[in-house]
Amino acid sequence: MQSFKSLGLWPWMLxxxxxxxxxxxxxxxxAPSSLASDRVESVPAAVGSATAxxxxxxxxxxxxxxWAVTINATSGTVSLVDLSSSADENVGRVVDEQPVxxxxxxxALLPDGKHVFVSAARSKTVTxxxxxxxxxxxxxxxxxxxxxxGIVVSPDGRTAFVALTAEDKVAxxxxxxxxxxxxxSVGRWPRYLCLSPDGARLAVACSGSGGIWIVDSAxxxxxxxxxxxxxxxxxxxxxxxxxxxxxxWTFYGxxxxxxxxxxxxxxxxxxxxxxAFDEQVEPSGLSLDPRGNAVADTQGFALSADxxxxxxxxxxxxxxxxxxxxxxxxxxxxxxxxxDRGLAADRERxxxxxxxxxxxAVRLSRxxxxxxxxxxxxxxxxxxxxxERRVAGEIALGGSAEPQTADRxxxxxxxxxxxxxxxxxxxxxxxxxxxxxxxxxxTFNDGSSGTYKSVPGLYNIAETGPWTWxxxxxxxHESVSNSFVTTMRGSEPTADETQDVIxxxxxxxxxxxxxxxxxxxxxxxxxxxxxxFHSTKAGCANCxxxxxSTDGEIHDVGLGRKHDRYEGYNTPSLVDVQRRIRLLxxxxxxxxxxLLTGPHNPAKVxxxxxxxxxxxxxxxxxxxTL
Numbered sequence: 001m002q003s004f005k006s007l008g009l010w011p012w013m014l015x016x017x018x019x020x021x022x023x024x025x026x027x028x029x030x031a032p033s034s035l036a037s038d039r040v041e042s043v044p045a046a047v048g049s050a051t052a053x054x055x056x057x058x059x060x061x062x063x064x065x066x067w068a069v070t071i072n073a074t075s076g077t078v079s080l081v082d083l084s085s086s087a088d089e090n091v092g093r094v095v096d097e098q099p100v101x102x103x104x105x106x107x108a109l110l111p112d113g114k115h116v117f118v119s120a121a122r123s124k125t126v127t128x129x130x131x132x133x134x135x136x137x138x139x140x141x142x143x144x145x146x147x148x149x150g151i152v153v154s155p156d157g158r159t160a161f162v163a164l165t166a167e168d169k170v171a172x173x174x175x176x177x178x179x180x181x182x183x184x185s186v187g188r189w190p191r192y193l194c195l196s197p198d199g200a201r202l203a204v205a206c207s208g209s210g211g212i213w214i215v216d217s218a219x220x221x222x223x224x225x226x227x228x229x230x231x232x233x234x235x236x237x238x239x240x241x242x243x244x245x246x247x248x249w250t251f252y253g254x255x256x257x258x259x260x261x262x263x264x265x266x267x268x269x270x271x272x273x274x275x276a277f278d279e280q281v282e283p284s285g286l287s288l289d290p291r292g293n294a295v296a297d298t299q300g301f302a303l304s305a306d307x308x309x310x311x312x313x314x315x316x317x318x319x320x321x322x323x324x325x326x327x328x329x330x331x332x333x334x335x336x337x338x339x340d341r342g343l344a345a346d347r348e349r350x351x352x353x354x355x356x357x358x359x360x361a362v363r364l365s366r367x368x369x370x371x372x373x374x375x376x377x378x379x380x381x382x383x384x385x386x387x388e389r390r391v392a393g394e395i396a397l398g399g400s401a402e403p404q405t406a407d408r409x410x411x412x413x414x415x416x417x418x419x420x421x422x423x424x425x426x427x428x429x430x431x432x433x434x435x436x437x438x439x440x441x442x443t444f445n446d447g448s449s450g451t452y453k454s455v456p457g458l459y460n461i462a463e464t465g466p467w468t469w470x471x472x473x474x475x476x477h478e479s480v481s482n483s484f485v486t487t488m489r490g491s492e493p494t495a496d497e498t499q500d501v502i503x504x505x506x507x508x509x510x511x512x513x514x515x516x517x518x519x520x521x522x523x524x525x526x527x528x529x530x531x532x533f534h535s536t537k538a539g540c541a542n543c544x545x546x547x548x549s550t551d552g553e554i555h556d557v558g559l560g561r562k563h564d565r566y567e568g569y570n571t572p573s574l575v576d577v578q579r580r581i582r583l584l585x586x587x588x589x590x591x592x593x594x595l596l597t598g599p600h601n602p603a604k605v606x607x608x609x610x611x612x613x614x615x616x617x618x619x620x621x622x623x624x625t626l
Contacts, residue, residue: 210230211227263292285333316425480493
């Protein structure tokens with residue numbers, strides 16, 4: 001039998017055959033309440049509970065725009081949406097829905113236009129589906145490592161790259177043999193990916209390290225990186241010439257959360273960036289925040305095929321931003337504090353389209369006139385007419401268009417940047433997905449100025465009082481309310497809103513720990529470290545005790561600063577300490593080794609002498625498992 005190579009078939013044809021064989025938000029704004037009349041309730045009873053929230057976070061669009069597949073975070077499913085049933089944009093329907101694993105996060109369409117590759121972050125898997133005859137057919141599920149997020153597929157369809165956020169790596173997956181073939185170590189917290197047109201270079205957005213890593217995809221090694229204090233780097237898209245990647249990101253100016261600093265764009269701000277695959281080309285940036293009326297939480301991004309239109313999904317301000325991409329006033333990667341005045345005032349070049357909810361991902365039609373949006377809080381796919389700047393249609397995936405439960409209402413408040421002075425940021429901007437971030441921030445929550453603190457994760461926060469680094473707040477609702485007033489300089493939330501936010505907090509949990517085995521057991525090294533942790537010599541368990549590794553007490557272990565208003569510090573929980581970039585209250589150290597040999601050396605705390613190198617190594621191994 002002749003090989004595919006001898007027959008002269010393109011590699012993607014080989015892939016298609018193999019897979020087939022295996023699986024046979026400008027000021028013109030529509031009021032969100034007006035969206036309901038266009039919402040098409042189309043969820044078939046056969047695909048599961050019509051009342052369950054789907055919460056789409058990503059979607060892919062068929063080459064001929066006849067269907068879309070949504071990635072539904074809270075239901076753990078993918079939905080196939082038929083878009084071809086009528087030329088009327090208000091018509092569309094869900095025709096199939098399939099389980100995909102816990103916390104699905106991203107998807108990629110294969111070059112054949114018939115297969116979709118989906119990551120499931122908590123399940124540590126990626127799943128390949130075939131789309132045919134209005135059905136989703138599972139082809140293969142592959143375990144790739146801890147917290148798979150963004151996915152990109154090579155131009156020939158043979159290889160996929162998957163960001164493993166918890167492992168600071170990119171997994172390489174063979175789509176023919178359907179197995180993982182290796183890992184590429186990159187910066188901290190990789191999430192989204194993009195490949196050059198020839199597949200030779202891979203761009204990796206590493207928010208924990210604040211930049212873009214460029215990788216030689218064949219050699220599987222890092223070529224260089226470009227850092228720019230980039231928090232929460234969003235979806236990446238190739239420039240039309242294929243030489244660079246475009247992406248939205250959050251700028252942090254290392255300033256206190258005063259009204260003046262917020263208004264000047266010196267705390268958190270939204271940017272559009274460009275990083276080239278060529279190391280010699282310096283990155284470019286552009287502010288997305290009009291003076292006095294900022295945007296926030298820019299994650300979804302798309303660029304039209306002709307390069308004339310860029311669209312950004314700003315989840316924190318519930319809108320799409322539509323920009324004429326061909327003549328943008330680019331600056332250095334930091335950009336300016338506010339959007340260029342000329343651009344902000346030009347209604348032809350810049351539009352803000354309020355679409356409600358929380359838009360997370362956006363795909364554009366081939367002619368660039370329509371945007372298809374995955375809207376998390378509205379549980380829908382929205383079709384936005386970019387010329388008329390309105391939601392032209394909305395297809396319900398299941399669940400309500402408005403939050404119905406306390407935790408989901410709390411999610412909406414937590415992610416709502418319009419509660420901040422001039423809309424600059426939300427709670428989520430600093431606590432991405434409820435976790436820590438890579439910077440220290442002066443939020444004034446301890447009544448002092450100039451005392452920058454690291455940002456911890458919010459896991460188990462309802463059970464780990466008192467609150468704030470000095471523990472001066474004995475009620476969680478007080479701490480939550482204070483954050484809206486002092487950190488965001490917004491209005492005080494109502495008592496009900498505060499309770500809803502706390503209900504949301506109670507749903508948060510860390511991702512599976514990459515330093516534990518599949519059954520949760522510790523390695524022999526970590527077991528020895530556990531003994532060190534509980535020993536009199538190390539004294540860790542004296543303060544870091546209980547199920548969340550905190551005793552809820554205030555201790556002074558010699559780590560104070562002269563500007564502190566209070567003495568001592570609230571024992572921080574050590575749950576998920578392995579994920580943190582900044583350690584201690586002021587983030588002065590970056591690694592556990594630095595912590596244990598420097599400012600928080602157990603010998604200084606207990607007076608029982610230095611830990612030996614092997615004891616310290618064992619202790620670190622145990623701490624990483626918490």
